[in-house]
Amino acid sequence: MSLVSFSNVGLRYSTGPEILSDVSFTLEKGSFHFLTGASGAGKTSLLKMLYVGKRPTRGIINMFGQDVTAMKREDLPAVRRQVGTVFQDFRLLMHLSAYDNVALPMRIAGVGEEHTRRNVTELLRWVGLGDKMDAKPPTLSGGEQQRVAIARAVIARPKLLVADEPTGNIDPGIGIKILYLFEELNKHGTTVVIATHDAGIIRRFGHPEMHLENGHLIMPHPGARAA
Amino acid sequence: MAKKIFQKHRYDIALESGVGANLVSWATGLMVFFMTLALAVNIGLVSMTDNWVASLSGSVTVELQPPMLADGKDKIDEEAQKAFGETAAEIAALGETHPALAGGRVMDRAEVLNLIEPWLGSAMPADLPLPALVDLKLRPDADIAQLKNDILAIAPKATVDTHDDTLKDVSTLVNTARLFVLLLSGVIMLLAVFAISGMVRAKLAIHHQEVETLHLLGANDEYIARQFRHHTLKGTLKGAVIGVLAMLLTLFVIGHMTRTIDASILPARDIRPVEWAVLLFTPILAGALIAHMTAQKTVMNALARLD
Numbered sequence: 460m461s462l463v464s465f466s467n468v469g470l471r472y473s474t475g476p477e478i479l480s481d482v483s484f485t486l487e488k489g490s491f492h493f494l495t496g497a498s499g500a501g502k503t504s505l506l507k508m509l510y511v512g513k514r515p516t517r518g519i520i521n522m523f524g525q526d527v528t529a530m531k532r533e534d535l536p537a538v539r540r541q542v543g544t545v546f547q548d549f550r551l552l553m554h555l556s557a558y559d560n561v562a563l564p565m566r567i568a569g570v571g572e573e574h575t576r577r578n579v580t581e582l583l584r585w586v587g588l589g590d591k592m593d594a595k596p597p598t599l600s601g602g603e604q605q606r607v608a609i610a611r612a613v614i615a616r617p618k619l620l621v622a623d624e625p626t627g628n629i630d631p632g633i634g635i636k637i638l639y640l641f642e643e644l645n646k647h648g649t650t651v652v653i654a655t656h657d658a659g660i661i662r663r664f665g666h667p668e669m670h671l672e673n674g675h676l677i678m679p680h681p682g683a684r685a686a
Numbered sequence: 687m688a689k690k691i692f693q694k695h696r697y698d699i700a701l702e703s704g705v706g707a708n709l710v711s712w713a714t715g716l717m718v719f720f721m722t723l724a725l726a727v728n729i730g731l732v733s734m735t736d737n738w739v740a741s742l743s744g745s746v747t748v749e750l751q752p753p754m755l756a757d758g759k760d761k762i763d764e765e766a767q768k769a770f771g772e773t774a775a776e777i778a779a780l781g782e783t784h785p786a787l788a789g790g791r792v793m794d795r796a797e798v799l800n801l802i803e804p805w806l807g808s809a810m811p812a813d814l815p816l817p818a819l820v821d822l823k824l825r826p827d828a829d830i831a832q833l834k835n836d837i838l839a840i841a842p843k844a845t846v847d848t849h850d851d852t853l854k855d856v857s858t859l860v861n862t863a864r865l866f867v868l869l870l871s872g873v874i875m876l877l878a879v880f881a882i883s884g885m886v887r888a889k890l891a892i893h894h895q896e897v898e899t900l901h902l903l904g905a906n907d908e909y910i911a912r913q914f915r916h917h918t919l920k921g922t923l924k925g926a927v928i929g930v931l932a933m934l935l936t937l938f939v940i941g942h943m944t945r946t947i948d949a950s951i952l953p954a955r956d957i958r959p960v961e962w963a964v965l966l967f968t969p970i971l972a973g974a975l976i977a978h979m980t981a982q983k984t985v986m987n988a989l990a991r992l993d
Binding site for chain 1: 696698699700703895896899900901902903904905906907909990993
């Protein structure tokens with residue numbers, strides 16, 4: 460059974476035009492995809508629906524065996540906790556330290572503080588922020604903030620990892636390292652979808668592409684089967 | 687528990703910074719100040735009524751008008767004066783013989799003067815004709831009507847005051863005042879609900895993005911509401927303690943300033959320990975409860991509108 464499936468999904472904001480139209484695809488468990496498309500093609504909107512930040516105006520989305528479109532709102536947090544998200548604008552909580560930002564998903568999930576401390580410390584060291592655990596986001600560079608956001612997205616070992624331009628603001632060396640982290644998670648069963656413009660990264664890692672053009676998913680590649 | 691509430695708490699939402707971070711404390715402090723005042727007034731009124739009732743019930747006062755100067759005379763008739771004294775003594779003697787009474791005595795001139803002094807002042811002429819007042823102590827279940835008849839048989843023009851009317855008037859006045867104070871307390875609590883609800887809504891608007899991020903990370907409404915609840919409760923308790931202390935200081939000053947008021951006009955007694963407990967803890971507990979419930983309800987209602 461697929462991990463995620465979109466069937467004839469359409470999305471519009473308020474009374475505006477449809478940003479996404481008739482999007483249908485399935486994501487198998489353990490797959491890895493790059494989501495590409497020009498600016499305004501609908502990449503961020505598609506990702507929003509993948510991390511359940513937005514529900515479609517039409518069509519059906521099934522995630523982890525549940526119909527998200529028909530789900531009661533009080534059941535949505537449990538679905539969201541299975542998705543790790545790297546937001547384009549990071550969405551870090553500015554008054555919290557890097558450590559507390561990364562620890563958030565574990566605390567929300569009710570994981571014990573000792574287990575959280577061990578995992579967060581290890582992960583922050585791994586992304587090169589071992590000496591900045593107590594630093595607050597405004598004192599970190601854009602690249603460092605992005606690494607905090609990435610650490611927060613993967614800390615709870617999500618079933619689905621969604622990232623919006625995760626290598627956009629960091630130097631290529633760190634970017635490659637981050638992609639290796641995503642691959643490592645992917646090998647352990649996490650399904651990954653990464654929106655990127657970076658053709659070099661796409662070529663280097665060679666994962667299938669999902670291409671969006673004017674709100675239509677027009678190039679579903681193997682692994683992201685057109686439904 | 688209190689230590690846990692007041693210790694530095696890590697909020698995922700920056701509730702303790704920015705404009706209006708301490709507004710809840712200030713608003714609650716002010717409301718608790720007035721609520722404590724209302725309670726103190728209520729306790730004072732109850733205490734005053736108790737004193738009046740205790741001093742007036744269980745007794746009957748008989749008033750005999752003094753003999754007046756007859757036309758063309760410059761001195762009160764000695765016979766009339768003698769009969770006036772004897773009638774008062776006869777009525778007082780009923781205290782020993784009448785089945786409704788447990789005792790009786792004629793108040794001396796000094797006591798009568800003392801009673802009218804608050805209204806007429808202390809500089810009264812020595813030969814001022816004063817009424818005779820006979821204080822009769824009632825037995826439980828005394829037949830007041832029969833007693834009244836027996837007194838009037840001795841002195842038909844006597845005024846027999848069983849204090850019922852006075853007590854009824856005092857009770858009506860005090861109960862009206864207490865009702866007003868209770869209504870005032872209700873209005874204060876309602877204002878507290880509106881104020882806290884408004885402040886929580888403002889904080890939700892200010893921290894909208896953080897709330898949304900927590901939602902997207904999988905936090906449920908209760909996780910977010912808990913943070914607002916804790917923050918509001920902490921601010922409320924801080925404000926409530928300050929409000930109660932400020933009110934107690936005010937009461938102390940008022941008590942000190944009104945100490946000179948004559949006790950016969952305003953009978954008073956010390957506040958009992960249980961009343962102190964009510965005065966100290968009721969506004970704090972009410973404030974905490976109002977804050978807790980209002981914050982919870984406001985946040986949950988607001989979050990329910992988000993997807």
